[in-house]
Amino acid sequence: MGFSYYSALTQVIIVGFVCFLCPGMFNAVNGLGGGGQLDATAGNNANTALYSTFVVFGVLGGAIVNLCGVRWTIFGSGFTYALYSASYIYLNHKADGSFTIAAGALLGVGAGILWAAQGMIMVSYPREEEKGKYIAIFWTIFNLGGMLGGILPFAINYNSTSGSNSDGVYIAFVVLECLGSVMGLALAPPSKVTRSDGSSVVLVKYTSIGKETVGILKLFINPLMLALLPMCFTSNFFYSYQFDNINGALFNIRTRGFNNMFYWGFQMLGAYLISLLLDSKRFARKIRGFIAFGVVFVVFNAIWGGSLALHNKYPKGLELADRIDFKETHRAAGPIILYLVCGIGDALYQSFAYWIIGALSNDNLQLARYAGFYKGMQSFGAAIAWQLAAKKVSVGHQLIANWVLFGISIPSMLYVVWTIKEHSEDTHVKGDIDSDSYHADKSAEVVQGA
Known part of the structure; x- marks a missing residue:
């Protein structure tokens, strides 16, 4: 299939660039440790506020996207990223973290909705045998944002070896995040999107508040979703340790930006490598899942083992080095x-998690809810992790918590992989979630192949 604006691949690329400019820039700020501030307290409390609201709006995000459409929800959500970055300019001048914390709470609302929309697009638009490739394409474009976000502070702060980020760094982030928000309007209505084999992404056109309420409630009695809870909870828990206690605690300001260029660059490498496995035709889908699990298991144990060795190298504490x-x-x-x-490991974990979710269904409405549930429970774990950092819990105890939580997630992760079928049963996708056509005749159906 040649290039087409309405192709699933084009739409995944567009949402990739939206996330390149919005969450990608946020990741760059966060990856600097403490939001790029010498004192990480405000940044850690802002992250706690962010992920606390993200818990709620991550779970509700799928329903909101299903009811309001992908374009306008992404457009509105993107501006919450810009507000958050702008709050650090205020913090630079007033040394008052209250605005940054409030902006973090609002960002949790926007991020929950944006990531539900992104997850629905990424895992429901491609054909089953292409989901690993589409996840890798998205992850590569998205993490280019993190790389750019590392280059900016590295270049701007090159002649500084201490202190906090300058206003210029945050202004650059604000401009890029506003551009990303506007780019959300370039997404096509799902009803017009076609897969690489010419089939339609959407079969039946409508949902309702009642259906979405029931759909969300069912997530909490769905055995597979409950089994995925430990994996979801753990999947962002490690960020506070890596960003604050490795990059933020050990390195000066320009080196943090230098490190982030490569952290997010290696994420692209990790996503590409695991996609080759996840879409391989040499193995059955369940076997691919078990091999990918083995890769994640080995890499993360290597990460935490290496972290323990680093911790032991600084017996007085990493933060005092x-x-x-x-x-x-x-x-x-x-x-x-x-x-x-750590960057490679994050990409492996997230790509594997999204692939598992995508293997459970092809229904775009259901996958929007699954993606929202994943991000919501992920944020629950992140909120706790960032608050542990804000409360100055020792680095050693944070490391133990990360390693133990990863261990707890292993049995249930294996169980879900064991349940994966070679083909999802609901190959006919139910639901056009774009609000532009919502007021048309609700008895109408699209009868194209799924």
Whole structure:
């Protein structure tokens, strides 16, 4: 199939660039440790507020997207990222974190909705045998944002080795995030999107508040969703440890940006490599799932083992170590390599999680709810992790918590992979979630192939 604006691939690329400019820039700010501030307290409390509201609106996000459509929900949600970045300019001048915390809470609302829309597009638009590839394409474009977000503070702060990010860094982020929000309007209505084989993404056109309410409530009695809870909870828990206690605690301000260029770059590598496995035709889908699980298991145990070795190297505490500059290769090499492996591990984990969710269904309405549930429960874990950081829980205890939670997620993750079928039963997709056509005759149906 040649290039088409209405193709599933084009739509995944567009939402990838939206996330490149909005969540990608947020990741860049967060990855600097404490939002790029010398004192991480405001950033940690803002992240707690963010993920607390994200819990609610992540779960509700799928229903909101199903009712209001992908374009306008992404458009509105994108501006909450810009407001959050702008709040750090205020923090630079007033040394008052209240605005940043409030902006974080509002961002949790926007992010929950945006990621539900993104998840629905990424895992329901491609054909079953292409889901790994589409996840990798999205993850690559999205993490280009994190790379750019690392280059900006590295370049702007190059002549500074201490302190917080300058206003110019945050202004650049605000401009890019506003552009990403507007780009959400470029998405096509799902009713017009076709897969690579020419089939339609959408079969039946409408949903309702009542259906969405029932659909959300059913998530909490769905055995597979409940089994995925530990995996969801753990999937962003490690960010506070990696961003604050490795990148933020050990390195000076310009080196944090330097590290983030490669952290997000290695995410692209990880997503690409696991996509080759997840879409491989050499193995049955369940076997691919078990092999991918084995890869994630090995890499994450290596990450936490390496983190333990790093922790033992600084017995007085990572946060008390002299700040490292990237030019001090004898000190910087080991921690930087560990941080880059953390980037690969994150991409492997997230790609695997989305692939599992995509393997459970082809129904775009249901996948919007699944994606929202995943992001909501993920945010529940992240809110707790960031509050542990804000309360100055010791780095050693944070490391233990991360490793134990990963261990707890293993049995249920294996169980869900065991239930995966070679083909999802609901291959006929139910529901046009775009509000532009919502007021048409609700008895109408689209009879194209799914």
